[in-house]
Amino acid sequence: MNTFLDEFKAYVADHGKPDRIELMLCDLNGVLRGKWLPGDGAGKLARGGVRLPLSTYAPNIFGEEVSATGLGIVVGDPDGEIQPIPGSLQRVPWVDGNVVQVQVVMTDDSGEVSYLCPQARLQAVLDRFNARDMRPVVATELEFYLLQKRESPDAPPVPPSGSPTAQNYDLDVLRRLEHVLREITDACATQGLATDTLIAEYGPGQFEINFHHTQDVLAAAETALHFKRLVAEIADSHDYEATFMAKPYADYPGNGMHAHMSLVDGAGRNLYDDGSDEPSPLLKQSVAGVLATMRDLQAVFAPHMNSYRRFAPESFAPSAPDWGLDHRGAAVRLPEVSGPGARLEHRICGADVNPYLALAGILGGVLYGLENDPPLPLPLDDPEAKPARRLTHDWRRAVERFAASEAAADIFTAAYRDVYVAVRRDEITRMMSEITPAEYRTYLSRL
Numbered sequence: 001m002n003t004f005l006d007e008f009k010a011y012v013a014d015h016g017k018p019d020r021i022e023l024m025l026c027d028l029n030g031v032l033r034g035k036w037l038p039g040d041g042a043g044k045l046a047r048g049g050v051r052l053p054l055s056t057y058a059p060n061i062f063g064e065e066v067s068a069t070g071l072g073i074v075v076g077d078p079d080g081e082i083q084p085i086p087g088s089l090q091r092v093p094w095v096d097g098n099v100v101q102v103q104v105v106m107t108d109d110s111g112e113v114s115y116l117c118p119q120a121r122l123q124a125v126l127d128r129f130n131a132r133d134m135r136p137v138v139a140t141e142l143e144f145y146l147l148q149k150r151e152s153p154d155a156p157p158v159p160p161s162g163s164p165t166a167q168n169y170d171l172d173v174l175r176r177l178e179h180v181l182r183e184i185t186d187a188c189a190t191q192g193l194a195t196d197t198l199i200a201e202y203g204p205g206q207f208e209i210n211f212h213h214t215q216d217v218l219a220a221a222e223t224a225l226h227f228k229r230l231v232a233e234i235a236d237s238h239d240y241e242a243t244f245m246a247k248p249y250a251d252y253p254g255n256g257m258h259a260h261m262s263l264v265d266g267a268g269r270n271l272y273d274d275g276s277d278e279p280s281p282l283l284k285q286s287v288a289g290v291l292a293t294m295r296d297l298q299a300v301f302a303p304h305m306n307s308y309r310r311f312a313p314e315s316f317a318p319s320a321p322d323w324g325l326d327h328r329g330a331a332v333r334l335p336e337v338s339g340p341g342a343r344l345e346h347r348i349c350g351a352d353v354n355p356y357l358a359l360a361g362i363l364g365g366v367l368y369g370l371e372n373d374p375p376l377p378l379p380l381d382d383p384e385a386k387p388a389r390r391l392t393h394d395w396r397r398a399v400e401r402f403a404a405s406e407a408a409a410d411i412f413t414a415a416y417r418d419v420y421v422a423v424r425r426d427e428i429t430r431m432m433s434e435i436t437p438a439e440y441r442t443y444l445s446r447l
Helices: 004-015 042-046 118-131 171-176 178-191 217-237 281-294 305-310 355-372 395-403 406-412 414-432 437-444
Strands: 020-026 032-038 051-053 079-084 099-107 135-148 195-200 206-211 240-243 257-264 332-336 343-346
Touching: 004 042, 020 042, 020 079, 020 217, 032 042, 032 051, 042 079, 099 217, 118 135, 118 217, 118 355, 118 406, 135 217, 135 355, 171 178, 171 195, 178 195, 178 217, 206 217, 217 240, 217 355, 257 355, 281 332, 281 343, 281 355, 305 395, 305 414, 355 406, 395 414, 406 414
Parallel strands: 020 099
Antiparallel strands: 020 032, 051 079, 079 099, 135 206, 135 240, 135 257, 195 206, 257 343, 332 343
């Protein structure tokens, strides 16, 4: 197995010594944090000589410590040791000079990867599948908007000039923004991100990227994370902004992260395919588990205040824990139920999720189904099906349900669940204490 130093030496042989090494650590919010090292710092990194506070894993969305987590200065803010993830060294093509990036994790004083690490939480779920001789296969789809660059963070978003209000699959839109989109796809190729199709989505300036399916679930999450950074940087270089915010416009569709998943055995055979034309018992168990845990895990699939604006009826963003056969209004869709493509598609997540935690939640729901065999409701497209009770629109209620959830503790550990809840409660307090311009506009002169 190649080590980080092997990868670095191979890179230097091909491209010369880099000017700097950008270390990227994924925090609880899915925000990349880290350090820049000089180009000759690879040896120091490999020896464990680079450190960050462990609290870097769990700031609020503003980047601040949350004392209720029990992390940070309340316990002396101890450091963790940064460790590079093998295989993650890539050139950064959108900046001048010779620059590389490396995804990293931190170990604590026990020498193990910290329980605060999102990758560790996903790996723990994958270990449970491995114990069953099952291998999840996943593919994600990410939606994002390109915007005209704003002069102030408080300014509302504005689509690129000339964007139609409904641009779904519009080839002219792709052509007009080809200079940006081509650089995005070229950068994906340079960094080894396994992109498939790129389309113009429904909203003005909205696009969707599909990634190839893979058994390397950690790499799938990493790909989604790196893609967000790549798009934002390239958009900025073309004098645009890009956003993966769940609902940037009130009147246009939100941004989602759909996840397709199946299970294979050690020989690569799709375990969801039992040779019939109907969903197999294993696929039904998986769907039932994902639906049974969806309410408990909504705070992961919809992490922020804005996330809850996506849950509107009669939209392409599902708003209830239901399922259907190739039904795009369902929370869980079964695009294929036989053959090598038999799989489920989870459609609840916004594009604002932490992809490691989101995939851990989805796969944890599948495990819940395999271990508990909960009842499966009738599919949405069955005429006798009764409408499922909607998911909550209340951010606080979702967080408090997650806080009390045994399923969340089982999937993420109780310790991580509690840290996650503390960070979300802090964000709720901060966001709910701000009086919005809409409130002034509506109430100030009328009441």
